[in-house]
Amino acid sequence: MKVAEGCERLSLNQITTKGWSLEEAVRGCVDAGIPAIGLWRDKVAEAGLARAARLCRDAGVAVSSLCRGGFLTAGDETARRAAFADNLAAIEEAAELGTDTLVLVVGGLPSGSRDLVGARHQVADMMGELAPHAGDFGVRLAIEPLHPMFCADRAVVSTLGQALDLAEAHPAEQVGVVVDSYHVWWDPELEQQVARAGAGDRIASYQVCDWTLPLPADALLGRGHVGDGHIDFGWLTDRVAEAGYEGWIEVELFNEQVWNTPGEQTLATLKERHRTHLVRR
Amino acid sequence: MKVAEGCERLSLNQITTKGWSLEEAVRGCVDAGIPAIGLWRDKVAEAGLARAARLCRDAGVAVSSLCRGGFLTAGDETARRAAFADNLAAIEEAAELGTDTLVLVVGGLPSGSRDLVGARHQVADMMGELAPHAGDFGVRLAIEPLHPMFCADRAVVSTLGQALDLAEAHPAEQVGVVVDSYHVWWDPELEQQVARAGAGDRIASYQVCDWTLPLPADALLGRGHVGDGHIDFGWLTDRVAEAGYEGWIEVELFNEQVWNTPGEQTLATLKERHRTHLVRR
Numbered sequence: 001m002k003v004a005e006g007c008e009r010l011s012l013n014q015i016t017t018k019g020w021s022l023e024e025a026v027r028g029c030v031d032a033g034i035p036a037i038g039l040w041r042d043k044v045a046e047a048g049l050a051r052a053a054r055l056c057r058d059a060g061v062a063v064s065s066l067c068r069g070g071f072l073t074a075g076d077e078t079a080r081r082a083a084f085a086d087n088l089a090a091i092e093e094a095a096e097l098g099t100d101t102l103v104l105v106v107g108g109l110p111s112g113s114r115d116l117v118g119a120r121h122q123v124a125d126m127m128g129e130l131a132p133h134a135g136d137f138g139v140r141l142a143i144e145p146l147h148p149m150f151c152a153d154r155a156v157v158s159t160l161g162q163a164l165d166l167a168e169a170h171p172a173e174q175v176g177v178v179v180d181s182y183h184v185w186w187d188p189e190l191e192q193q194v195a196r197a198g199a200g201d202r203i204a205s206y207q208v209c210d211w212t213l214p215l216p217a218d219a220l221l222g223r224g225h226v227g228d229g230h231i232d233f234g235w236l237t238d239r240v241a242e243a244g245y246e247g248w249i250e251v252e253l254f255n256e257q258v259w260n261t262p263g264e265q266t267l268a269t270l271k272e273r274h275r276t277h278l279v280r281r
Numbered sequence: 282m283k284v285a286e287g288c289e290r291l292s293l294n295q296i297t298t299k300g301w302s303l304e305e306a307v308r309g310c311v312d313a314g315i316p317a318i319g320l321w322r323d324k325v326a327e328a329g330l331a332r333a334a335r336l337c338r339d340a341g342v343a344v345s346s347l348c349r350g351g352f353l354t355a356g357d358e359t360a361r362r363a364a365f366a367d368n369l370a371a372i373e374e375a376a377e378l379g380t381d382t383l384v385l386v387v388g389g390l391p392s393g394s395r396d397l398v399g400a401r402h403q404v405a406d407m408m409g410e411l412a413p414h415a416g417d418f419g420v421r422l423a424i425e426p427l428h429p430m431f432c433a434d435r436a437v438v439s440t441l442g443q444a445l446d447l448a449e450a451h452p453a454e455q456v457g458v459v460v461d462s463y464h465v466w467w468d469p470e471l472e473q474q475v476a477r478a479g480a481g482d483r484i485a486s487y488q489v490c491d492w493t494l495p496l497p498a499d500a501l502l503g504r505g506h507v508g509d510g511h512i513d514f515g516w517l518t519d520r521v522a523e524a525g526y527e528g529w530i531e532v533e534l535f536n537e538q539v540w541n542t543p544g545e546q547t548l549a550t551l552k553e554r555h556r557t558h559l560v561r562r
Contacts, residue, residue, distance in 0.1 A: 152467075
């Protein structure tokens with residue numbers, strides 16, 4: 001495939017074009033000259049695992065990550081074992097798809113529980129069990145700290161510092177972190193934690209989208225195109241570069257309006273914003 | 282006034298009974314046996330400053346805090362001087378009302394700006410100017426870290442640790458911090474930062490309300506009665522007590538449904554939740 005000018009590091013996270021099948025998304029990347037894609041497991045399952053891997057390989061589109069494993073905070077042992085098995089499956093899928101990065105959204109409080117400290121310990125325990133398996137498959141578990149407004153229902157890992165505390169209990173090739181602009185931009189320790197992540201070779205992925213206001217009725221869907229909101233992408237991208245990260249910059253948009261836009265148009269916007277805000281000189 | 286059993290430390294933050302005038306809120310506290318009230322400046326202005334002070338004093342209702350100063354992140358010098366003058370006025374009002382605690386919501390990004398680092402520096406600069414004046418009036422500026430989802434539009438101070446970094450540049454009697462459950466409950470460093478705040482005698486106020494889901498259309502209004510959400514108040518209240526804080530526990534609810542409930546009924550709920558979740562043995 002021919003890569004679009006200035007887009008050598010751009011990756012389309014597949015949720016951004018939610019209406020597209022995996023096949024359509026890979027075709028869209030080729031047509032737009034976007035060299036990589038972050039896949040979602042439900043879309044991979046729809047396409048069939050072996051076929052999905054072949055589609056990407058044949059098209060020459062790199063798989064930057066697989067979304068997602070995690071949800072490790074189950075309330076009882078049965079659910080815990082199910083979560084473990086599901087994460088093992090996700091690790092194998094990542095390996096087959098040819099990506100070394102499995103994004104983990106660790107899960108929120110177990111239903112009815114207010115034991116946040118306990119839930120965080122459970123995540124640490126589960127990471128201890130999963131990390132060696134990831135290592136066996138050459139896959140790195142990428143812990144994604146989610147914005148603190150998702151602490152109760154999605155991820156009890158809320159800061160980059162906390163994600164690094166968890167990751168550093170394991171070899172860097174087994175566990176890393178995701179730096180997602182939307183989730184971490186507000187953090188007063190951001191500069192220092194990005195540097196720490198880089199120094200330890202822990203940055204597994206750099207994901208971008210913008211913080212726009214007002215928050216929508218479903219707070220999950222408030223992410224805007226890079227440049228439409230309040231995040232200083234020049235500043236953040238320079239910090240990530242200084243930390244030594246030279247990998248993919250993946251655009252992950254949960255946004256009803258973007259989802260209702262034709263995929264080709266969304267990809268054109270992605271390229272334009274990438275060139276304007278993320279290619280640094 | 283006769284204090285309701287178990288409610289010796291309970292304070293009604295006036296925003297919780299938004300429909301009430303200051304006079305009605307003071308009367309409501311007396312009737313319910315709630316010994317303290319956190320006042321809001323707009324309601325004080327409505328009642329008249331001297332009259333508001335007298336109403337509280339005559340009723341024997343303590344003023345636990347005044348809400349609020351802050352909004353220090355103005356974009357230009359004119360707005361900056363106006364913010365400074367407004368905070369001086371707030372300090373004097375707090376002194377006249379007989380409270381030693383002026384809550385500060387520091388302000389979000391200046392309009393059109395993405396310079397979060399710069400805005401945070403500006404807050405630090407303004408604190409340096411304001412703190413001695415507060416000291417002159419025997420008032421303590423209580424920096425309130427707001428939940429990170431308010432970073433862009435309301436408060437660039439997002440964590441207790443960051444608030445303490447700002448406060449510790451000044452004498453403890455001039456600048457403290459607010460521990461508000463809603464804003465800090467998710468913080469992985471919460472236990473250690475509450476202990477740090479206590480060790481330095483920096484806890485100026487303990488405010489409570491619960492994190493409930495889903496977030497409402499206006500994210501500002503999502504705060505629930507203590508016990509209705511995901512926060513472990515036993516755990517948090519024990520940490521605050523271990524830190525040596527023995528002051529008021531102020532209930533501050535931004536919630537349309539609560540605002541549409543008769544004030545007497547809201548105060549009855551406050552007392553019941555206080556006894557159940559906040560009185561520790």
